[in-house]
Amino acid sequence: MTQITNRIKVPPGQRILRDRSPFSPEELAKRKAESHAFAERCRQIFRRVSPELIANHYDWAIMIEPDSGDYFIDRDPDVAFQKAREKHPIAMIMEMRLNETGACGSL
Numbered sequence: 343m344t345q346i347t348n349r350i351k352v353p354p355g356q357r358i359l360r361d362r363s364p365f366s367p368e369e370l371a372k373r374k375a376e377s378h379a380f381a382e383r384c385r386q387i388f389r390r391v392s393p394e395l396i397a398n399h400y401d402w403a404i405m406i407e408p409d410s411g412d413y414f415i416d417r418d419p420d421v422a423f424q425k426a427r428e429k430h431p432i433a434m435i436m437e438m439r440l441n442e443t444g445a446c447g448s449l
Contacts, residue, residue: 383408384436388444395440402440407433415440 403419416422438444
């Protein structure tokens with residue numbers, strides 16, 4: 343004899359266990375604020391150095407480590423990232439492009 347189990351229908355696109363969030367709302371807000379602060383520090387460095395770098399290195403990748411103010415550029419983003427990791431092995435690094443907006447890729 344087969345055993346019948348009760349199945350709960352979950353609407354498409356919703357989490358099965360939505361009551362079980364691994365982080366509290368305070369922790370999520372804290373992480374979001376830290377992420378915005380990190381991005382803003384990186385953008386400040388980008389705004390400072392980009393005008394002089396765009397002239398000779400347009401559309402190159404730039405990796406920025408905001409705590410030290412270091413940045414690494416190369417035509418290949420992987421090479422620029424390797425340069426950044428050699429000097430800062432565990433730091434958070436932001437990738438941007440040397441163009442008017444700093445955006446990577448396209449939509």
